[in-house]
Amino acid sequence: MSYIVDFKNVSDVGLESSPVAKALAGLRANEARYFMNKYKHVFTVLPAAESGETLEYVNRILKEERGIEFAAKPLETSRFQVENIQFAYVFYEDGLVVNVMYSIDDPKKRAVGFKLSEGMEVPKELEGKFKFARQKSKLAGTIRGSFFVIKGEY
Secondary structure (H helix, E strand, O other): OOEEOOOOOOOOOOOOOOOOHHHHHHHHHHHHHHHHHHHOOOOEEEEHHHOHHHHHHHHHHHHHHHOOOOOOOEEEEEEEEEOOEEEEEEEEOOOEEEEEEEEOOOOOOEEEEEEEOOOOOOOOOOOOOOOOEEEEEOOOEEEEEEEEEOOOOO
16 A cells, blocks of 8 residues: 655654664655655555566665675665656665656666665665765754666666
């Protein structure tokens, strides 16, 4: 069942099993606020168990582009299109959020982003491979983020 993310009243519904559930919920709400403010898009998530196609898509890009396979359990996903950009999100139990931004008509605007919830360690799959910039968020505390450009066609 889908869940509309409320960025005014942050809830950890669906993320309760995460050791950083509150921070992960704040990060999810931060994304919801961004999409509402920029695109007037309501950010909705699905349990990972109902998101096979989205998980396969994100996992394929991670594996083919950088040989990355996360051990962490995926809890939720989101997949949608605004304007000419397709987005896919995976929220992991350890506090990691992976998002794919894939412009339909501009190959230069295709990337995979990683965001780390406050309180989590850098996943071993990313250690030493990426530098993380810090960003402050009222909803999520300190977010550490990084990204890479997608070179292939998906």
